[in-house]
Amino acid sequence: MSRTRLEVFSDAVFAVAITLLALNLAVAGPGHGPLLHQVADHWSSFVVYLISFATIGLIWVNHHALIDNLVVIDRTLALLNLVLLLFVVLIPVDTATVAKYLPLGGQDAQVAVILYAAAFLGMGLSFAGIFEWTLRPGRLPQPVPERTRWKARLRFGAATILYLAAVAVAFVSPLVALVIIAGVPVYYIFERAPALGSPAGARQQ
Amino acid sequence: MSRTRLEVFSDAVFAVAITLLALNLAVAGPGHGPLLHQVADHWSSFVVYLISFATIGLIWVNHHALIDNLVVIDRTLALLNLVLLLFVVLIPVDTATVAKYLPLGGQDAQVAVILYAAAFLGMGLSFAGIFEWTLRPGRLPQPVPERTRWKARLRFGAATILYLAAVAVAFVSPLVALVIIAGVPVYYIFERAPALGSPAGARQQ
Amino acid sequence: MSRTRLEVFSDAVFAVAITLLALNLAVAGPGHGPLLHQVADHWSSFVVYLISFATIGLIWVNHHALIDNLVVIDRTLALLNLVLLLFVVLIPVDTATVAKYLPLGGQDAQVAVILYAAAFLGMGLSFAGIFEWTLRPGRLPQPVPERTRWKARLRFGAATILYLAAVAVAFVSPLVALVIIAGVPVYYIFERAPALGSPAGARQQ
Amino acid sequence: MSRTRLEVFSDAVFAVAITLLALNLAVAGPGHGPLLHQVADHWSSFVVYLISFATIGLIWVNHHALIDNLVVIDRTLALLNLVLLLFVVLIPVDTATVAKYLPLGGQDAQVAVILYAAAFLGMGLSFAGIFEWTLRPGRLPQPVPERTRWKARLRFGAATILYLAAVAVAFVSPLVALVIIAGVPVYYIFERAPALGSPAGARQQ
Numbered sequence: 001m002s003r004t005r006l007e008v009f010s011d012a013v014f015a016v017a018i019t020l021l022a023l024n025l026a027v028a029g030p031g032h033g034p035l036l037h038q039v040a041d042h043w044s045s046f047v048v049y050l051i052s053f054a055t056i057g058l059i060w061v062n063h064h065a066l067i068d069n070l071v072v073i074d075r076t077l078a079l080l081n082l083v084l085l086l087f088v089v090l091i092p093v094d095t096a097t098v099a100k101y102l103p104l105g106g107q108d109a110q111v112a113v114i115l116y117a118a119a120f121l122g123m124g125l126s127f128a129g130i131f132e133w134t135l136r137p138g139r140l141p142q143p144v145p146e147r148t149r150w151k152a153r154l155r156f157g158a159a160t161i162l163y164l165a166a167v168a169v170a171f172v173s174p175l176v177a178l179v180i181i182a183g184v185p186v187y188y189i190f191e192r193a194p195a196l197g198s199p200a201g202a203r204q205q
Numbered sequence: 206m207s208r209t210r211l212e213v214f215s216d217a218v219f220a221v222a223i224t225l226l227a228l229n230l231a232v233a234g235p236g237h238g239p240l241l242h243q244v245a246d247h248w249s250s251f252v253v254y255l256i257s258f259a260t261i262g263l264i265w266v267n268h269h270a271l272i273d274n275l276v277v278i279d280r281t282l283a284l285l286n287l288v289l290l291l292f293v294v295l296i297p298v299d300t301a302t303v304a305k306y307l308p309l310g311g312q313d314a315q316v317a318v319i320l321y322a323a324a325f326l327g328m329g330l331s332f333a334g335i336f337e338w339t340l341r342p343g344r345l346p347q348p349v350p351e352r353t354r355w356k357a358r359l360r361f362g363a364a365t366i367l368y369l370a371a372v373a374v375a376f377v378s379p380l381v382a383l384v385i386i387a388g389v390p391v392y393y394i395f396e397r398a399p400a401l402g403s404p405a406g407a408r409q410q
Numbered sequence: 411m412s413r414t415r416l417e418v419f420s421d422a423v424f425a426v427a428i429t430l431l432a433l434n435l436a437v438a439g440p441g442h443g444p445l446l447h448q449v450a451d452h453w454s455s456f457v458v459y460l461i462s463f464a465t466i467g468l469i470w471v472n473h474h475a476l477i478d479n480l481v482v483i484d485r486t487l488a489l490l491n492l493v494l495l496l497f498v499v500l501i502p503v504d505t506a507t508v509a510k511y512l513p514l515g516g517q518d519a520q521v522a523v524i525l526y527a528a529a530f531l532g533m534g535l536s537f538a539g540i541f542e543w544t545l546r547p548g549r550l551p552q553p554v555p556e557r558t559r560w561k562a563r564l565r566f567g568a569a570t571i572l573y574l575a576a577v578a579v580a581f582v583s584p585l586v587a588l589v590i591i592a593g594v595p596v597y598y599i600f601e602r603a604p605a606l607g608s609p610a611g612a613r614q615q
Numbered sequence: 616m617s618r619t620r621l622e623v624f625s626d627a628v629f630a631v632a633i634t635l636l637a638l639n640l641a642v643a644g645p646g647h648g649p650l651l652h653q654v655a656d657h658w659s660s661f662v663v664y665l666i667s668f669a670t671i672g673l674i675w676v677n678h679h680a681l682i683d684n685l686v687v688i689d690r691t692l693a694l695l696n697l698v699l700l701l702f703v704v705l706i707p708v709d710t711a712t713v714a715k716y717l718p719l720g721g722q723d724a725q726v727a728v729i730l731y732a733a734a735f736l737g738m739g740l741s742f743a744g745i746f747e748w749t750l751r752p753g754r755l756p757q758p759v760p761e762r763t764r765w766k767a768r769l770r771f772g773a774a775t776i777l778y779l780a781a782v783a784v785a786f787v788s789p790l791v792a793l794v795i796i797a798g799v800p801v802y803y804i805f806e807r808a809p810a811l812g813s814p815a816g817a818r819q820q
Contacts, residue, residue: 012220015627057697082262217425287467422630492672
């Protein structure tokens, strides 16, 4: 398994998913009231679009940081990566569901946000699985020392914990759950993925 | 024909097809009953989504294993590869058809699963064609010895035989046919594609 | 302008267009009669799908053959390539139009096939434009000799002439026009793109 | 962050967005009057399709010119690039909205064109942000001299100023605003992106 091909395939999936997100913003068209009102009624679509876009964008950045340093790319990593992508491609659909049901409130809004948070949770868990794989001997140019592993796990796993919280909170308040979900990409803008060994000389791509 | 370009094009097709799969999971939206019921009624969509995702994912892994070792990439391979992709891009549509008709049962469910299995069968046959191409002299860094060819063919061709069985079984029981189809990616998770000669020094990408 | 980036962008456009083709094959779903009848009524969709898939596939192969040998990739080539892609992305939509209107016959079928042939004609003319660009000095590792230029032009341009014929014929018989359009990729399966100078040592990608 | 991965991801997003544009050209299908009339009524779709295609195509060319020369690709650039793509993926949806509402005229046509121009304005501002990033020391093989910076900014920023004008003009005349928007890619066909230091020896991709 070559790094290039794993990256090209993953990047293409990220790219298609992130572009499909915007299709949810389409208005119903003529005959459904003034366009200005239609756009204004679409506020939930715009908010969820921004959250999903930022999240997929940051996953892509972190995915890159994780894969880029690896010395070896094998079939197991490719399969773990497919599990990650399984959840990534769910995001456009779940984004559309939240956009439609959030303004209605009630149980439907809760269900929509729980599904949305669950897709992110699955994504976070898959990412944690890939991270564990990278910690095994020989995967990184320099092994991550035992004493910093848990710190690294915590940094990478912070998103997973937040998504778990979002699933739970969505039963009570879908809006608060969305705020938590929106916080994850903001967190990763400022908190870089932990440096996983020096890549110096490790790749020649 | 460069390896890179064959791979980038194929990976992009795989990526778009795998991402389009999830669009079938979209619910009808407000006015069609509680969201929880809509999602529950969608069980067939989720099951077929998982089967199709796993199958396309494993094809991609095997495609990589097959192409990666080749010493030469020519126009004939590009054409065979196009035939493979012809069936790959049918999968999202056939997945949607199964998702819609499986819960209804009867002849429609049979037809839907037969179409679905037939697309996979076409894919399997195309893959077998590419495999045969790789066995010709000068294609692999080390030729596959005569005595292991049939073993290799059987490993690669197992999927094709299973898909043929699925087409036949679907006339009687669409559900059993789906179980067979779902078994193929599970089989390939554990059974690696046969090692096709050592790639050592064979490529400089 | 790097060759890699021109190729990745073009390949992604080809890949998305070729995958979108299959979406036209989706049946209307439950409540529109037996699935078997729906599929049978879709014969025109399947035929046009095959024609469009084969055509985009062969364009991709020829595009590769043309770009791969070039010594220089510049902004003018990138703009000519964009004109080519402008017509490539029209193909899925025009394919859908032909699939819908061909079975109805009459003037609508004529208009649909004229639009379809016109998109291919535009594509052929853009390709001819790129080909002319490659004939200028310094573009190929070895200049194409004057005496073989017209032969090369004819080989590359055969498609354009056939598409022009298809546009004209479609006014009389849309079906005969489709047969002509279907003949182009069949022609290019057997007739390779002319060898444009030896690429030996010309690229280090 | 490797240049290759930033480019592959960006190119895939550009490619999907540019291909989705054409989907807006689909006619309603049989039962909606003669196909010739449907196509003729679609004039606004064709015009906006051409404008959007040319604009995304030229952004892609300029994006390449900007990224290709950089000595360093970092996380900040990746985030700025994501902001640019956030606006790029809005273009297919906003194109569809203009196509639907422009022929109706009135306030709806104004709102549609304002949204369209605003997406391009956001894109222009993001591009300007990336451009500023490239001016910091160590980003380019040779720093852009102080005295030519404003000239370079003006060249790159011309689009942003025109899009700002288009937003303002759209309140009065959506058609004139569209002419301004259409002028931007025409401008960039003739005005190259400023040469940002010599790339000689600066990259080894």
